[in-house]
Amino acid sequence: MRTDPHMPPDFLLRFFRWFCHPRLRDHIEGDLLEVYGLNVKASGRKMADIRFAIDVMLLLRPAIVRDLQFDYRQNTYGMYKSYLKVGWRNLLRSKGYSLINITGLAIGMSVAILNGLSIWHEFSYNKSFENYGRIAHVAERGLNREEGGQWMGTTMTFPLATELMSTYRQHFKRISRTSWDGDYILSSGETNASARGLYVDNEFPEMFSFKMVSGNRSGLADPKSMLISASVAKTLFGNTDPVGEIVLLNNKVELKISGVFQDFPDNSKFNALQFVAPWEVFLSSNPWIEQRATNDWRNHFLKIYVELEDGQSIESIQQIIQPALKFAPEDQEKAAAMQTHLYLYPMRDWHFHPESSRNARYNPILMIKLVAMIGLFVLILACINFMNLSTARSEKRAKEVGIRKTIGSVRAQLVQQFFSESILVVLFAFMLALVLTNAFLPVFNEIATKQVRMPWTNGYFWSASLVFVLITGLLAGSYPAIYLSSFNPINTLKGQFRTGRNATTPRKVLVVFQFCISVILIIATMIVYQQIQHAKDRPVGYDREGLIMVQKKSGEFYGKYDVLRNQLKNTGVVSEVSESMGPVTEVVSGNNGWDWRGRNPNVDESFATLSVSHLHGKTAGWQFIMGRDFDITQANDSSGLVINESAMKFMGLKDPIGEPVTWTWWRDKRKMEYKIIGVVRDMVMDSPYAPVEPTIFYLKGFNGNPNWINIRINPEVAASDALPKIERVFRQVIPGAPFEYKFVDEEYGMKFGKEERIGNLALIFAVLAVIISALGLFGLASFTAERRTKEIGIRKVLGASVANVWGMLSKDFVMLVVISCVLSAPVSWYLLSKWLENFSYRTEISIWTFVAAAAGAVVLTLLTVSYQAVRAALANPVRSLRSE
Amino acid sequence: MKKYQLGEFEEIVLLTIAVLHKEAYGVGIKTEIETRLGRNVSMGAMHTALVRLEEKGYIRSFDGEPTKERMGRPKKYFQITALGKKAMEYSKETRDSLWNAIPKVALKVKIISA
Numbered sequence: 001m002r003t004d005p006h007m008p009p010d011f012l013l014r015f016f017r018w019f020c021h022p023r024l025r026d027h028i029e030g031d032l033l034e035v036y037g038l039n040v041k042a043s044g045r046k047m048a049d050i051r052f053a054i055d056v057m058l059l060l061r062p063a064i065v066r067d068l069q070f071d072y073r074q075n076t077y078g079m080y081k082s083y084l085k086v087g088w089r090n091l092l093r094s095k096g097y098s099l100i101n102i103t104g105l106a107i108g109m110s111v112a113i114l115n116g117l118s119i120w121h122e123f124s125y126n127k128s129f130e131n132y133g134r135i136a137h138v139a140e141r142g143l144n145r146e147e148g149g150q151w152m153g154t155t156m157t158f159p160l161a162t163e164l165m166s167t168y169r170q171h172f173k174r175i176s177r178t179s180w181d182g183d184y185i186l187s188s189g190e191t192n193a194s195a196r197g198l199y200v201d202n203e204f205p206e207m208f209s210f211k212m213v214s215g216n217r218s219g220l221a222d223p224k225s226m227l228i229s230a231s232v233a234k235t236l237f238g239n240t241d242p243v244g245e246i247v248l249l250n251n252k253v254e255l256k257i258s259g260v261f262q263d264f265p266d267n268s269k270f271n272a273l274q275f276v277a278p279w280e281v282f283l284s285s286n287p288w289i290e291q292r293a294t295n296d297w298r299n300h301f302l303k304i305y306v307e308l309e310d311g312q313s314i315e316s317i318q319q320i321i322q323p324a325l326k327f328a329p330e331d332q333e334k335a336a337a338m339q340t341h342l343y344l345y346p347m348r349d350w351h352f353h354p355e356s357s358r359n360a361r362y363n364p365i366l367m368i369k370l371v372a373m374i375g376l377f378v379l380i381l382a383c384i385n386f387m388n389l390s391t392a393r394s395e396k397r398a399k400e401v402g403i404r405k406t407i408g409s410v411r412a413q414l415v416q417q418f419f420s421e422s423i424l425v426v427l428f429a430f431m432l433a434l435v436l437t438n439a440f441l442p443v444f445n446e447i448a449t450k451q452v453r454m455p456w457t458n459g460y461f462w463s464a465s466l467v468f469v470l471i472t473g474l475l476a477g478s479y480p481a482i483y484l485s486s487f488n489p490i491n492t493l494k495g496q497f498r499t500g501r502n503a504t505t506p507r508k509v510l511v512v513f514q515f516c517i518s519v520i521l522i523i524a525t526m527i528v529y530q531q532i533q534h535a536k537d538r539p540v541g542y543d544r545e546g547l548i549m550v551q552k553k554s555g556e557f558y559g560k561y562d563v564l565r566n567q568l569k570n571t572g573v574v575s576e577v578s579e580s581m582g583p584v585t586e587v588v589s590g591n592n593g594w595d596w597r598g599r600n601p602n603v604d605e606s607f608a609t610l611s612v613s614h615l616h617g618k619t620a621g622w623q624f625i626m627g628r629d630f631d632i633t634q635a636n637d638s639s640g641l642v643i644n645e646s647a648m649k650f651m652g653l654k655d656p657i658g659e660p661v662t663w664t665w666w667r668d669k670r671k672m673e674y675k676i677i678g679v680v681r682d683m684v685m686d687s688p689y690a691p692v693e694p695t696i697f698y699l700k701g702f703n704g705n706p707n708w709i710n711i712r713i714n715p716e717v718a719a720s721d722a723l724p725k726i727e728r729v730f731r732q733v734i735p736g737a738p739f740e741y742k743f744v745d746e747e748y749g750m751k752f753g754k755e756e757r758i759g760n761l762a763l764i765f766a767v768l769a770v771i772i773s774a775l776g777l778f779g780l781a782s783f784t785a786e787r788r789t790k791e792i793g794i795r796k797v798l799g800a801s802v803a804n805v806w807g808m809l810s811k812d813f814v815m816l817v818v819i820s821c822v823l824s825a826p827v828s829w830y831l832l833s834k835w836l837e838n839f840s841y842r843t844e845i846s847i848w849t850f851v852a853a854a855a856g857a858v859v860l861t862l863l864t865v866s867y868q869a870v871r872a873a874l875a876n877p878v879r880s881l882r883s884e
Numbered sequence: 885m886k887k888y889q890l891g892e893f894e895e896i897v898l899l900t901i902a903v904l905h906k907e908a909y910g911v912g913i914k915t916e917i918e919t920r921l922g923r924n925v926s927m928g929a930m931h932t933a934l935v936r937l938e939e940k941g942y943i944r945s946f947d948g949e950p951t952k953e954r955m956g957r958p959k960k961y962f963q964i965t966a967l968g969k970k971a972m973e974y975s976k977e978t979r980d981s982l983w984n985a986i987p988k989v990a991l992k993v994k995i996i997s998a
Contacts, residue, residue, distance in 0.1 A: 007955065028931055030950070030957025035927065037953050038911075058928030065937040621925035 008036050008052040012653070016056050018322050021066040078419060079413075087421035091399075097393065098425070099780045101386055104772045105429035108382025109472065110436040111768055114444055114452075115375030117437075119368050121452045123349035125267045126610045131210035134173070134417050136314055136344035138164065140325070143338050151338070155180070155300040155343065158293045163324040164304060171317050174307040176201040176861025177281050184683040185554050186228070186236060186275065187248045191234045194553065194739045195228075197272040199282030201570070207307045208270065214244045221278035226257040230275045233260045251736040253281055266451040269350055297328045304517075306344070318344045322344065325655035365785065366799060373766050377517050381769055382429075383476040384510045385776035386422065390480035391507060392783045394487075399486055402492035414485035422477025423470065430469050447760045449753075479506070508816055511780070515820035515857060516827070522764035522853045523828040527845060528759040532752055533834065534843035541644075541692075542584070543621030544745040546713040548726075549583050556736045558705060561613075567729045568711065573722035575714040578616035579706035583749040587686045587693060593664045594696070596651055608685070608693040611706065615682070616697075619712045627657045627678030630699055638678040638699050647678050647694035688751050689839035711741075719743075719748035774864045777813060782864040785809060785872035794876035804872035810865045816862045821854035888971035889940065895975055896921070897933045898942060901962050902972070909948060910960045911933075934962065941969030 007013070016032070017025060032055060037046035091098040126132060139154045152566055161177045170176065179199040186193050198204075202220035210217050219227050226247065233242045242257045247256055255277060264270045283289055293299045308317055325342045327335045352364050404414060404730050438454055455461040483506075552558065553577060561579060568574045582588035592606040616622075617629035625645065630637045641661060653676075661674045682692040713722045723741075730739040786791075792805055829845060836842045890898070901908040910931070917925050937943045948959030952967050964972070 024931065024935065025909060026957055027947075028927070030959060031914075031931075033925060033955045033957060034953045054925040058926040059931065061928050063932040064928070074900075143945050251992035326976045405945070801982035 006037070006048060007428055008033070012053055012056050012814070016059065019060060019065050021064060024064060024249055024258075024388060026282050028064070032056070036171065055616060056302075062224040074451045076318045083417045083420040084424055085383060086400075087415070087424045091423065091425070096782070097389055100775050101389055101425055102274075102429045102432060104385040105382045105426060105472070106432035107768055108379045109426075109433035109468075110440070111378040111765065112375045112431060112468070113437045114440070114470075115371045117148055117452045117454075118444075118448060119372060119708045120448060121267060121450055121486055122364060122368055126269055126347050128268050129347065130188045132347055134308045134312075135311070135347040136306055137350070139343045139345040141343040142335070142340035143221070143482050150318055152343065152345070153300065154303055157300055157301055159295055159326070160291065160295055160324060161302060161304050162294070162549070164306070164321065168321050168324055171308075171320055172306045173309045174203040174207040176204040176207055176303065176305050177302045178204065180301065180303070181272070182676045183551070184250050184275075186232065187736065188236045188242075188245060188423075189253065192642060192736070193232055194738055194740055195232050196272045197275040197277060199275060200276045201279050204305070205259075205278060205736055210259075211262040211829060213262055214241055214311070215257075217259070220276065220278045221260030222256070222258060223278045224254070224256055226255040226258045226275055226277040226281075228257055228275040229262055229263045229273065230260055231263050233257075242351050249277065249281070250285075251556055252554075253285060255281065257666065269347075297326055298331065298371050309362040314344045314346055317595065336873040340684045341451050351676065363837045368873040374521075378765060378769055378772065379472065380475075381517060381772045381776075382515050383472065383773060384477040384514050388477045388507050388510055389722055389779045389783070390418075390422075390477075391483050394480075394484050395787075397484060397822070398487055398492040401512060402489040404607070405489040406493065411485045417475065418481035419477045420656060422480065423657075425475035426469050426473040430465065435860070444455050447757060449757065451574050452566060462627055475640065508782075511777070511813075511816050512820045512823065514776065515817050516824040517826040518769045518773045519821050519857050520828040520831070520851055521524075521762065522585045522856065522873040523824070523849060524832060525759065525762040525766045526754065526849050526853060527832045527836070527843070528762055530846075530849070531839065532755050532759055533654070534753065535688040535839075535841060537757075538683070538684060538688055538841060540688075540748070541623060544716055546612070547584070547620065548711050548718060548741045549585075549742040549744060549747070550711070550730070550741045551583075552709065553740070554737050556734050557709075560733055561709070564709070566732050567733060569724060571722075571729060572724045573714050573717045573725050574711055576615055576619040576712045578619040578710045579613040580616055580708050580710060581611040583619055583708050583742075583747070584710060584744055585685060585751070587695070590693075591663070594661060594662070596659060596661045596816075597654070598652055605694070606880045608695040610685075610695065610697050611699065612697055613706060614699070616710065620683075621712075622660075622672045622683075623681040625679045627676070629678060637677065639674050641671075642678050642680060644692065644695045658868070684748075689749075689841045690747065691840050741765060770860065774860060777861060777864045778868070781813060781868040784812075785868045788871065789880040790873070792875070794870050795878035796873075796877040797881070801870050802870070802873040806866065806869045807822055808867035811860060811873060812856060813861055815864045818854070818856050821857055825850045825854075888974045890942075890971050890975050891936075894933045894937055895972070897930065897954065898937060898964065898968060898972055901943060902964055906963065907991045908959065913962070918998075936970070938962075940967075941965060941972075942971050 011028070016029065020028060024301065032052065034049050035055065036052050039051050076775075084470070089140065129135065137154050138156060139152050140148055140159075141152045145149065164172075165175055165177075177200070181196060183194055184197050186195050200220070202218065205217040205220065210227070213230050213233075215227070218588075219225055226249070228236075228242065228247070236242065236247070237245060240259060245257050246254050247257055265271060277504060279753070293301070308314065321344075321791075322342055327340075344868040354364070389802055399413060404417075409417075441454060444450075565577045568577050568659075589612075590606040590608050593603045594605075594607055609848070612630075614630050615631045620628065630640060630642065634640075643651075656676045656679055659676045661676060662673065663672045664670070665672075683695070684692060685695070686693065711726065713719055713726075726741075727739045728738075788809075792800075795805060795808075829850075832845060836845070895921055896917060897913060900913050900920070903971075904912055910927075913934075914925050914927070914930055917923070917930075934943070938945060943962045944965050945960050945962050948961045950956045950958045985995060
């Protein structure tokens with residue numbers, strides 16, 4: 001209660017001190033204590049305590065109670081409030097500049113946000129799998145034959161899987177074999193659907209954390225069951241729950257649906273997977289596996305996925321399982337030379353280090369770097385606008401800076417002030433950028449073929465945005481803050497402040513930099529499009545128009561070819577039909593073991609091979625240089641070969657017709673005799689950017705059956721009229737399969753998809769960069785025109801014409817743009833020739849591209865600047881000169 | 885009245901400060917009013933009046949020395965400003981003029997009735 005006997009009760013005193021205004025506290029307390037002392041003497045402690053309590057209560061009045069703010073801590077909150085207020089007023093005072101600034105920054109920021117989101121999307125690949133860190137693909141790795149690099153294959157043999165699943169089983173938490181991806185036909189009653197599926201072991205759904213809509217992950221335990229994806233379930237069964245329904249797989253096997261899983265997201269390895277069926281079904285529908293493959297260490301046809309126990313390192317398990325890999329006796333020497341070994345290919349590498357390094361153009365990391373760089377550069381362009389406009393208008397702020405310094409602002413405070421202004425502007429721009437990003441996300445997704453979404457509810461996104469705003473604010477505000485705060489107060493207040501020649505130099509450098517980037521982007525876009533067009537214009541060697549391909553997806557197709565062909569020809573809309581082992585638009589098989597007269601005995605080159613039926617040449621539209629097509633009336637054409645021009649050149653044959661060629665099968669050393677009967681013009685089957693591979697066509701394959709049907713539509717009939725008739729024939733002859741076809745020209749067109757995507761994105765970024773730069777130039781031009789109003793007035797009075805004034809105002813800017821064109825030409829030439837080196841069939845970089853880009857930039861500059869220049873030149877000089 | 889706002893109690897406090905002349909601090913003013921006018925003055929009422937007077941600019945304050953009776957708390961002395969003096973004079977004048985305006989009869993009646 002009482003710490004000191006001469007003092008009143010503590011709590012009363014403390015209460016008083018709490019409510020009393022700090023300015024009055026000490027002396028009123030003194031009064032209270034003095035009175036208390038008197039009271040103790042006069043009427044005793046108890047009475048004095050009561051009086052004291054009454055006095056304290058009666059002091060509880062508005063004049064004496066402190067303000068509601070809890071305390072007056074010393075802070076600079078008020079200062080920042082004032083900075084923001086001044087900044088806001090400045091924005092309002094010059095609405096035009098603010099608009100240019102904020103729009104430019106918003107465009108730059110939304111490009112940066114979009115690029116950031118798409119990079120984040122890249123990094124989220126496969127992260128939706130719960131066991132992301134523990135899953136690996138069993139692969140073989142070895143040295144490359146030629147380059148000394150690493151070679152890797154993930155297609156494995158049956159006995160390896162058996163070994164891993166028995167002897168080494170205890171090292172894995174889960175393990176599953178899968179078949180290769182394939183398209184299958186699922187039917188339920190009358191409804192057919194084509195679906196992409198895998199045969200898997202029953203641990204697979206658990207390993208890849210299937211999200212079940214109904215049923216459960218252990219559904220594959222029954223070998224007569226299957227799991228289907230929600231999308232297929234919807235096609236086949238509508239909205240009813242399909243669990244327990246029977247589905248016919250490829251018109252052969254009946255399987256019961258034991259569960260439905262959610263389709264995998266777009267950024268995951270299994271995004272196209274639509275069903276999984278038990279491994280047993282794979283074995284029973286492919287009897288050759290159990291007959292021939294179970295002990296064959298040469299036949300690679302399946303994939304093996306493993307999941308490790310928590311805390312196990314992939315490297316150590318990889319060491320343990322090495323002995324599981326064995327080789328057929330005839331391969332042992334080669335395997336030792338190539339140091340072939342088992343490799344656990346971890347899930348985190350699947351996206352960024354794809355297994356097929358054959359196609360060097362597909363490099364996600366490079367793509368990410370490119371996207372990040374473009375985002376950064378466009379943002380920098382927007383920041384440069386801000387810097388230029390702020391410093392250009394510095395004269396207007398010079399007095400303010402002078403006064404602030406005179407009153408006592410130190411430089412650091414002014415720097416803070418200008419930073420808070422730039423952050424204010426950036427904040428507005430960011431809000432606008434969010435709106436823009438959200439609006440253009442669908443377009444962006446369309447072009448980039450991604451499914452990026454705005455992570456509105458993601459906390460990381462918002463904290464990243466905060467950092468982003470701060471960094472952009474600092475980046476954009478740094479130069480103006482340092483420049484503006486450096487003014488000498490005496491000069492500015494005297495009115496002697498003049499920006500000299502040197503003051504505009506940094507601004508000019510920044511404009512040149514801005515236009516360099518814009519011009520580089522323009523040139524890049526032009527060259528990417530030129531390259532695409534160049535490849536599109538490449539002679540393909542066959543006729544793509546009106547050619548359709550049908551893949552034989554189920555066994556029902558086989559043995560019906562002749563019926564189909566006759567009926568199709570009877571419709572009158574089909575001019576020719578053929579079969580081939582592989583689509584016309586791809587090279588799917590290659591063989592070595594060829595021998596001919598004059599071959600270099602040290603090189604065993606692989607030729608692309610395609611086995612075709614009679615009349616394929618007519619269907620595809622082969623263009624013969626020499627010799628003839630396979631002829632159905634000539635029996636010994638079954639040992640005839642048609643080769644392409646490249647093959648002819650490669651073989652070094654001057655007159656190839658009638659040349660004998662032999663082929664030896666590596667497996668049983670069987671030798672086959674052929675004779676060349678024709679040479680066709682090179683056909684672009686693989687990448688349109690790569691040289692055409694030496695190709696051999698023959699009538700009968702060594703393995704398997706032709707699995708594609710090619711149909712040439714009668715050129716006099718429109719495709720839209722022909723297709724229903726063709727479909728009717730297919731439905732009649734092969735009722736168990738949906739009629740699915742591909743247009744060859746469309747398939748061919750898809751080969752350009754990736755490059756067209758790059759081109760379209762480059763175009764968009766180039767346009768945005770140009771818009772931003774032009775906005776900045778517009779702002780600078782209007783500023784110059786405004787500042788030189790009087791000069792223009794005097795010049796006009798003295799007799800300058802409108803054209804003179806226009807030329808004078810435009811000249812400076814055009815000079816800057818010309819300089820940037822000159823600077824950017826070698827840079828873009830270097831970068832793009834590097835890019836073009838990826839393609840062996842490539843366009844030449846023409847000087848006219850640079851001239852066109854430069855001319856475009858100059859014209860754009862003139863248009864941007866002229867508006868202001870002409871307006872200034874037309875103004876009445878009386879008005880500008882009178883306004884002193 | 886409008887020119888110089890001065891409440892009744894405020895006027896008493898102001899006058900007392902004038903009476904005490906340089907010795908006017910919280911408790912001093914309080915005891916002076918209590919002894920002279922024979923009425924109880926609460927600390928709250930008095931300090932409110934002091935705050936108001938200071939806000940109006942009639943008095944100004946300066947810090948004094950801490951003493952033992954006050955457990956080391958400082959005293960705050962009050963002094964009348966020029967404006968305060970004018971306010972006092974104005975108040976007195978208005979009263980005087982009112983006094984002078986009272987007809988003799990009225991006072992006589994009052995005296996008799998009292």
